Amino acid sequence: MSTVNKRWRGVAKLVTDAVEHGSRAVERIQKETAQRPFGILEMIPGVAVPARVVHVLHDVTVSGVHGAIRLVTRVVDGGVGVAFDLAESESHEDGSDPRRGEPTQSSS
């Protein structure tokens, strides 16, 4: 694999990782932040039961949205990987230099 391809794959992987970890962190924060008001409401008689229902719905929705974000990111990452594989195999079949497009590096 050429250095350029390896690096492009690295960029795609890094973006995927960032979205994955970022989404998990934001999901956790959203749930923890919501826990405070819901926790208070769930201690009040009469409101506790509906508050509990809304709390569960809220958490499920948050998990669903972030799960979808991560899923789409993984699908796109997989697609990008396949595209890289195809591009690389085509360049080999063409007999072209896989190192073509290597970044020009200057002297130190």
Place this chain on the structure above:
Amino acid sequence: MGRKLENALGILNGTIGDYLARTGNGLATPMTFVHDGAPMAVRRDVLARAYPDATSRVVVLLHGIMCTETVWTLPEGGDYGAFLARDFGLTPLYIRYNSGLAIADNGVAFADLLESLINEWPVPVEEILLLGFSMGGLVARSACHVASGERYHWLPRVRRAIYVGTPHLGAPLERAGRTLTKVLRAVGDPYARLVAEIGDLRSLGMKDLGDANLRHEDRAPGRAALALRDARHPVPLLPSIQHYLVAGSLAVHPQLAALFGDALVPLASGTNGLRASSGTLALPPGHVKVLADMGHMTLAHHPHVYAQIREWCEASR
């Protein structure tokens, strides 16, 4: 474009390079010798082609964290390696590495690379001069420590090592960052914890700079967890090598200069404690030079620094 890209990757590697390496990311920079800006295999034919005038004495230059070998280039052109070649006939060899890896890991990789070098260098290697900037100096020390405990044939060939802006006793900015993330975690607020988590994403290499950890065991859990003071370094400078230290100072007032040093490395750390305690001098005073009005990054490419390096090299010829 190429040089800018490599510099950007140098910054990325310094920041999260350990993560990149751990996850097999193609952006992770492997440790290599670099010639004319391109990585170079350590093979006799490659080396002979790249260095047709290879000499038996070489100088190996190690850059600092978040840098590449381009950090050595002076604004007016040239670098310490090229000047040492001109003035002393040393062949300059530049290292590029993932500065986000633990210093101990880079030390082992560097020790292995030097072993390959002396086996493949076109002429027998008589002397290796190590020249490290900032973290590069710690990587050199770590490699020497590794080589002193195992069978490496390059170590006896190292007579001199020059450290430029190297935090021998650690970097207080990193220790402050470590303290801040601990405090943020202790707050208990989810947003504060998120900021702490983002802060903790910084690389192992960067964290190692806090206490200048040269070995994995130096990074014992709980050690100096909230300490802002220098840790006393458990790995001494090897007595078989002549060590020379250059430290920078931005402030004019002596106390401010001692505290802030070159803005990143305090004088006590840059001089391996020479300024902190005159009773425990690890090196002859003549082996330590503090240059005034010199910021950290400037130390890697300044004529005054080279003048000092040249003076030491002439004196220890």
